[in-house]
Amino acid sequence: MNLSYNWLKQYIALPPKPEKVADDLTMHTAEVDEVRKLGENLDEVVVGLVESIEKHPNADKLLIAQIKIGPESKQIVCGDLDLSERQYVAFAKVGAKVKWHGEDDWTNLEEAEIRGEKSFGMACAGAEIGLSDKMEVNVIDLKKDYGFSETELKLGTPLNKLLGMEDYLLDIDNKSLTHRSDLFSHIGFARELAAIYSKTVNLPKLGNLKAANKVNLKVEVKDKELCPRYMGIVLEDIRIEESPEWMQKMLVSYGMRPINNVVDITNFVMLEYGQPMHAFDLEKLATPKIIVRPAIKGEEIITIDDQKRKLTPEDLIIADEKGPIAIAGVMGGATSEVSDKTTTLILESANFNKTSVRKTSNRLALRTEAVLRFEKGLSAYLPEEAMLRAVDLLKEYAGAKEASALKDEFKLKPKVNEVIVRNEYIYRLIGEDIKPEKVKQILSALGFIVKKTNGAIKVIAPNFRTDINIPEDVIEEVARIYGFDNITPKPIVSAINPPSYNPTIVWKRRIKEALMDLGFTQMMNYSFYGDKELRNLNFDPKTHIELANPLSEDQKYLRTTLLPGLLNNVERNLYIDENPKLFEEGHIYYPDNEMDMVGGVIVGDSEKVFFDAKGLVEMLLKQLNVDFEIRPIKERAEKYSKFWNIFNNQADTEIRAGDQVIGTLSLISPEILLNFNISGVGNYAEGKDKFVVYFNFWLDELVKEANNDKKYKPLPKYPDVSIDLSIIISEDIKWNEVEKEIKNVNISLREIELFDVYKGKSIPSGQKSFAMHLKFRDDSKTLEMDEVEKYRKEIMNKLNKQFKAEIRK
Amino acid sequence: MDKEKIRGLLKEAEAKIGIAKGLNEVEKIKKEYLGRKDGQISLILRGLKDMKPEQKKEVGPMANSAKIEIEKMIKDKEEWFLLQGQEVAGFDITLPGSKTTTGHMHPIEIVRQELEVIFNSMGFDVIEGDNLVSDYYNFESLNIPPDHPARDMQDTFFIKGHKELVMRTHTSAMQVKIMEEREPPLRVVVPGRCFRNEATDASHEHTFHQLEGFIVDKNISISNLIYTQKMILKEIFKKDVKVRLRPGYFPFVEPGFELDCSCLICDGKGCPVCKGSGWVELIPCGMIHPKVLESAGYPKGKYTGFAFGLGLTRLAMMKFGIDDIRLFMDGDLRFLKQF
CATH class of the missing domain: 3.30.70.380 (Ferrodoxin-fold anticodon-binding domain)
Structure with missing residues (x-):
């Protein structure tokens, strides 16, 4: 969410420094990620005129253009950008800051030579110079896209000057606004600032509607849960033209492209009040009847982005008597879109259910400014103000006249939620004695109605707030405006309770430390592996839990053993350490349970490394005072049967403590080592034969056996x-x-x-x-x-x- | 007179022998006291013959035993030098020490254990939990119902064929589980792996380590939260750090905060690490939402508490100056052997 500093100033007197406003918002309302001086990067982007275009002598798909930027001209090499001679372009000079393909970070444009031809700049698309968020297909045409006349387009003029961009943008982190649907608007933030600075907000004066009945507009809402409110009005005598310059500037500063007066006004009101609106061309509708209903299975709509979209009964749509004309709260339909020829329109200002909008948006993978707001749960009182504001502006800038009565289907009024907050609880939760007068003052400044009662306050939130439901919500309002930083830190007063002894934590630390003492270096591998590991180990994917949405194919199964990770570690480190000793402690995942394991590998040059490993494991277990026995494995549980194929039959052992198997110790079969490129001709193996022993312990079982119960034995009196x-x-x-x-x-x-x-x-x-x-x-x-x-x-x-x-x- | 003198000479000789730095010096001392011509003791002994008998009787044995004593001291010292000389011949202490090997602890493990010790000393229990958890514990019990926009904040790995399971996106997934099993007062930290389905680069990892902490008791307040966090950071960074609390949104806390600490690189003056602000966002935290306490089954209004999350991976990067997060899970011994 971008806030324009100039725009905010229309509603409230602000400190002269935008950085100060940003800091105060950060401390009291929501984090301002960044304050950007608008158009700073546009100093080196200037008005240019395409003088000539020729084919590149050495490349079919490239063009060479001469761009006049004053007395001088610059040559550029470009792709087929729909550039035409006599076109006025946004020309980035060498040294200008641009975003490649409208993505990534700002980079300095440098002189380049492409297939033998020099290029001294570029003609930019809007996104490449930060004028829009999405990369456009074509470069900017300053006449067509921005409506400048040739007299205004003095060659060489920096674009920030041309566009009159002398503003600051406060970039707010949307995540911190998830619960505040009212803050996706300039007026919303003006209200916050009013409470922070104890000032008043000057809202736009709203006019009255004239009663009209030339058109009998009908609105039918079939599901009031999904559409609590729908307001519509028919407006006629519309002149489609450009919106006023000041409005275009505001939209551009937010990052929206001006289109025409009607579309711009609906967007402007959305950014002003936070209420998404839509205009339908009445002549394109079957009858002047709006039906708000779930889509019927098989219905389709072409949205204004020219995509055909299949609808399901889960989706709420706006329809006329023939079929869908918009996806409610998501995007309008192309057929009823306002065009240059539009003279009569239906203006919509409605409230839709947040979950329904979000589900549809997710299913269609269609994120719009409207979705951004509706999915947060907008107030059902908001459409009214927005409607009046939009009609005022349409009258002023598009010649609109009322042609119908205002239809207001307001079937589901939000409950008035009175929250009772006990004074004692305010103190208990904040820990600071904030006087009742102060509490009342803060809440009133935020537009709350506050009534004092015995030992408590009764609070009604202003109707644009949908996030105030419980006492804690109210207390948050008080605390944040009061300033969290003004709260005195106090220690917790409570009984002294020593932390409970968690043997697992303590012994796991001991085990890891013992392994390190024995020369093992600790690894941390991903919890996932892919088909390569399964192939290398002859594992069946069916024995694995699989991610539904892996990041990549080589990270799609949940590991059922630490072994492949450690073998990959061995392979990639052989060139550093010929015979590494590595271990990992981590979870493995089976459909029925998740287990914490410690596994280790020891690498050597003969099968005798098995005895080195056995010695190390014995030493580990002695340190843990475990009474154990190492013996050949005779049987494996069903879920571990896949391990029969991995180890050398002669040297495949289990480690027992009493009847309990607590771990295994086995020599890995040569075939497996070949698969992992540890032996043979693989990467670092260099034709050598390596031998690797793998041991692992079920940590919970090992911890059960580990103990400190050592008994002193008298020293011998007689010699050995x-x-x-x-x-x-x-x-x-x-x-x-x-x-x-x-x-x-x-x-x-x-x-x-x-x-x-x-x-x-x-x-x-x-x-x-x-x-x-x-x-x-x-x-x-x-x-x-x-x-x-x-x-x-x-x-x-x-x-x-x-x-x-x-x-x- | 002579008696005093003999005692004095003996003391003097002993001191000189004690600090003698080589055989040459010892030889000189020997000459000084026992030299035939003019050794001080020798002179006294030679003078005996001119003494009166009773004086002779007194001084004679004393001088004699002083001579024997000094001779012995000198002999001992000479032997000591000889032995020394044999042992240290050709000794080059600049030769490298004999090679021994030991393993290396993973940097995240180092930070994790450090924190566990700190929290333990402050009365926190350390509890671990599963990585693969139910949607309920990861989201719903934390006041994040299905289709809540907050789910967008945490790109989640889901399990094929099991809609109800997720790889936990935060260690907060253990909050309600632990609360269900225990009655306040509670002071708990949960360290462990978390997973987010996001592309990996120098500062993003799909697998990372967090440490969740929470305190639940009858009267826990925001001012307690601030105090406790300050203490924790002081223990972690071993110095006083300035903190600031500002609003932040997390559905499982109300009010929710972001806790910033003054940038340790520039001491709050502003540098590239803190983007010039002097503050580094460090600990998301807040007062535990009543819905979470309700999920835990606690009686309404009985308890309050706060929760906070520490990024172990991030702390390890700060502590060791590691600039690429991918190194942690890369398994490169050249990296791991540095710790």
């Missing part, structure tokens, strides 16, 4: 005795079987540490060797060496009996 044992054993026997047997032999055995596994030279085929340190201790005496020798023999006997193991010599 360590021996080494090296055995040869069948290669089918797993270490944990051996370990279990050894442990069972003797209670003095305190620690077993496997330090070497060996196959090959000097070991018979089909056999392997395990070399280990064994640590013994007796808590009642110092162990003698010959006792320990005895234990070694016992262990060997047992291993020999059980596994046919031999001592390696």
Whole structure:
């Protein structure tokens, strides 16, 4: 929403600096994003005359034009812009500020050479120099589009001078006005400023309507919920011509293109009062009857932007007896549009249901100034003032005469909403003792009717306000005009309650810190991935939740695992770190539940990286004091079955705490690494073979197991005795079987540490060797060496009996 | 006389040996006290023969033990220098330290944990929530019914085949859920991921991190809100910051505010970062709308409260001077290893 400073001044005396007005509005009403001096960028855009147009010698689709801008001429290279000789154009000189294609930011126009021909400027479309919001097809024709005569168009005159643009625009953030339908107008803001500055607003004086009955206008509203009020009047003797210069200037400063007096007046009144209006050419209607009704299925309308639009029964339309003539509150129809030949018209000033307008606008993807206002919920009292104002202006500037009585179908009057606000509550919510007199003064300045009663005030909001329904709404009015900045900050007075202990938060922090200590760098990846990741992992899209409106195809599925994100991270970082260790903590999404996970990857140059990973995971779990066991995965829940295909069968393990699976630790199969370009000839892989282990934990389960319940054990009184044992054993026997047997032999055995596994030279085929340190201790005496020798023999006997193991010599 | 002198010499020698800076100096000290020709102790010892017997008896042993003591001190010091000399031979302290590796915390995690600690210390509970939430919690319970124009403010990701589900557009989606489960007094912060369906560029991300906070109690006022926000910002920026409160519109608060803080780059004087205004828009906030408290099932009029939203991503950018928001989710180790 743009406010013209000059326009506002028509209604209220303002401080001389627009910046001051902007600041005060920001502090009391709504944020002013920017104060723009109008036409500042137009200093270097001047009146130019097209002298000649030739084809570009080296390009079919380009033209070379000579533009006269005074005694001198400039050559430009341009596209096929519907430029004609003797046309007066808005010529941007080198150094002028322009917006390319009417979008983006302002850039300085520079000298250019296009296919061997120099170009010293450009002929601009309105949007390219900020005169309109939408990019036009053609460049500006100052005679045709702006109605200047040749005598006015002195070559070389800056455009801001030509257009008389000596104004400031206050650019208000529309979002901050979402609840204030009354503020999409200059009068709305004038009222606000009046309350802020304790001044009065001078509203336009409205004339009376003459009773006329030449035409019997009929208005039928079929659904009063969707159209609470419809006012119409027939006006005749219309002369279509240009609107007065002052009005055109105002429209241009807002960013609207002047069209003709009738259209300009309806737009002007909209910007003045905030009420969108529409004029129908009566001769194009079947009969002088307006019907406001939901569209019938299959009905169509061509709107004034020449688009054919299919209507549904959800859409409210204005119809004559033949069919639709406008989409209510959205856009008029082309067939009944006011044209140069129009002499009699029906002027509409109506109120439509905000939700209905918004739905139709969304469905048709059609945003208009009318929608912008109606969807906020306009006051049903507004059409009256707007109607009188528009008729006054049409009489003055278009020769209009009343030809019918004013029809006013006002079937659904808004309830008068009296809000009772207790004085105590004003204090309670603001925290500042604002005296009742002050409260009353503020509210009255905003147009509220205030009655004092016992300990409370009864408030009726002015009828243009649709946003005042509850006491809090009233208190906001008081507080903002009083000035939030004038409220004294006060600490909260309440009982001291320590925050409740949230173990999840605390342990998650610990887990992440532990991982970092172990060398892992934290990643954050998107919650979405695309078909590429599904293909790489052989995942079925059906197992995924899918976005209905993804930003792009590669971000359309909700992730069901952190794995692909981390593998992508590995691939893109291989050239920085050959063997990265990365982790991520984040959510994964399944149709039945969302889970918080921590996942990590460890990269290495052989499959032995599995044991590095296992060691790190074991260290992590020891830090968390979790009693765990790592063992091969025998079964996976249905929803995780897709993971069978991803990991190396030999090294696919689960991490258990008791009966609960809290995580997994697995070596990723080479095929998957090829797909992700981590191994093989991919980007950074450079033909190397890489091995990657992935582990992940269900954080909620892990947190349940994590604890600080450590018990002190007395330090040993007697020394340890360590021996080494090296055995040869069948290669089918797993270490944990051996370990279990050894442990069972003797209670003095305190620690077993496997330090070497060996196959090959000097070991018979089909056999392997395990070399280990064994640590013994007796808590009642110092162990003698010959006792320990005895234990070694016992262990060997047992291993020999059980596994046919031999001592390696 | 001699007794005093011996004691004095011994003290003197001890001090000199203590601060001696090398073997040469020690050698000099040795000569000074024990030198055969004119060492001070040696002179006394040599003078013994001219003393009276009773004086000799007194001074003799004292001088002797002083000699032994000084000899020992000198020997110790010499040994110490020798050992030192062996160890430090060729020692170049400018060589690089041995390489060790540790992981790196994500910058957003750093800021998030910092804030969690601050809020915890101020009595706030930290609660997390789901990213995929119902339309009800994200919008309706927050006084944003379907077809409300405020929905335009937050471009939303919807779920195929599930009209009732959205990727939460703000951490406010947890407000009513938490209130349903807990009775005031409440002081809660909710950090986490949020999603908006908008194109990504240097200052926009479709995935970003917020921290929602709210307080509900019997008599919470706007003046409490201002005070609390000032305190929070003081803790975050570790210095007093000026704040200003101005109207802002969010359907789930009434009154609603934008809280600006004086620009930390230019100290409020006006610079490109604050677009010359001296203020930076930082915290959208407001008094919790009665409809929200009603959604929570609280008795009408019993409680008041305020809510506020902090952009974690934005704070991380401010704190570390990061000028491209896309770096956070890009996974580039050259970036992440800087933290």
